[in-house]
Amino acid sequence: DVVLTQTPSILSATIGQSVSISCRSSQSLLDSDGNTYLYWFLQRPGQSPQRLIYLVSNLGSGVPNRFSGSGSGTDFTLKISGVEAEDLGVYYCMQATHAPWTFGGGTKLELK
């Protein structure tokens, strides 16, 4: 199975600070169809995961544009440009290029 390694595991930030989360894959996530099936989710406490980004860099509907995704191959990054209180929770990356689909271990974003 593809292993996704997220760093850091805990991220402390102040409101307004810009932060980045890394997701590294044990295999390239570039599919033979030309797509890279890498996704980002936020799970707020007590809630279901919410999708933020699909196909590496596409912003989901209704997701604030302070979120952005980048990367290729095996290295991916989620950036939050100006953390807001509602952004606190656990962030997960997920790959859907290789079966079985797998998730990263999560990055908890907390207030400093």
Place this chain on the structure above:
Amino acid sequence: EVKLQQSGDELVRPGASVKMSCKASGYTFTDYAMHWVKQSPGQGLEWIGTIIPLIDTTSYNQKFKGKATLTADKSSNTAYMELSRLTSEDSAVYYCARAPYSADYFDYWGQGVMVTVSS
């Protein structure tokens, strides 16, 4: 409004089975696959498998073959997951999430079903 309404939390005995539901509304049920994801207490997320209701085709994570069975009822726009021979390792929250046949996966999730396996 798109909604995935999952059934209620379950307390089940070891060795028993449990069947949970995920009722879809606000979109055409057969235009999307339905996936299931496990979240163990305090842990991350695991993909269990998927069903394509249009053609009743399933695909499973090898880890969950023999444990999970996915079905769908097109007449009621409902997806189901049955978990068999339950052990304490199956105590978790289980989510359904839809995925279109394009790459815009997991845009909507259910609220989750907490399954507790205990005697």
